[in-house]
Ligand SMILES: Nc1ncnc2c1ncn2[C@@H]1O[C@H](COP(=O)(O)OP(=O)(O)OP(=O)(O)O)[C@@H](O)[C@H]1O
């Protein structure tokens with residue numbers, strides 16, 4: 001089934017069918033975004049499924065995904081459109097000497113000589129798309145201003161051509177890792193979704209989805225250990241992505257339990273800072289060794 005989500009339940013169900021386990025708030029904004037025609041701003045720590053939500057919405061609705069990966073210094077030419085100078089030059093060179101400049105100019109500033117970048121492609125697509133503007137916090141505020149124009153008017157003005165209006169309305173998802181505060185103006189135009197680390201049960205479901213062969217008891221202990229690790233004051237707590245990696249690694253290694261020895265051997269899959277490694281070995285490793293953890297977990 002594809003097309004717009006018809007209810008919150010429908011959104012949750014269809015996202016699950018394409019491999020994304022959305023909780024209530026995520027299902028809600030996914031549904032509302034389509035109905036209200038508003039972009040969704042998804043914030044949260046690294047690796048909690050922000051980017052994947054946009055991909056899943058694209059799969060579930062059958063809409064093509066257009067992705068704009070943001071970075072410092074991203075500008076109009078890479079986000080909106082760019083003139084294809086090479087092609088323009090070739091056109092000018094092959095022109096007979098007696099053709100007037102005006103004629104050539106009208107020609108080389110036409111659609112054929114333009115390179116459409118993600119934002120322009122998204123609003124001029126024949127079929128509505130999902131537009132993912134990933135890691136918006138990496139750009140500067142000037143870029144945000146440019147984006148606001150596109151997201152509120154759904155049009156782009158090109159000096160040589162005039163205003164290009166949207167053919168179709170994209171579903172827009174923006175993600176941010178919170179590395180800087182976004183402007184109020186942007187937030188006002190968006191629905192907001194804060195994605196956080198899931199609780200044990202949901203994370204277990206997610207891990208199971210990505211590593212179905214892993215024994216359920218091992219998976220549960222793995223997730224519980226990850227949660228315990230997250231509760232320490234680490235430089236970089238492990239994300240869902242790392243839980244999934246760890247599960248796959250334990251599967252390959254044929255681990256039958258997550259005990260102190262297993263943790264010490266494979267810890268670097270979930271913890272990636274020197275000082276964090278020491279802390280985890282000391283605080284979690286010892287607990288696993290004592291057997292205290294196993295008893296607590298039942
Ligand atoms: N609710 C979920 N259901 C299924 N898989 C999930 C879910 N949440 C996260 N994942 C999985 O976790 C991994 C990380 O997700 P993703 O790359 O979307 O994180 P992110 O929040 O965009 O991280 P970053 O901030 O580092 O870009 C992916 O493999 C994704 O499939």
Ligand SMILES: [Mg+2]
Pocket residue numbers: 050051052134175
């Ligand atoms: Mg991401």
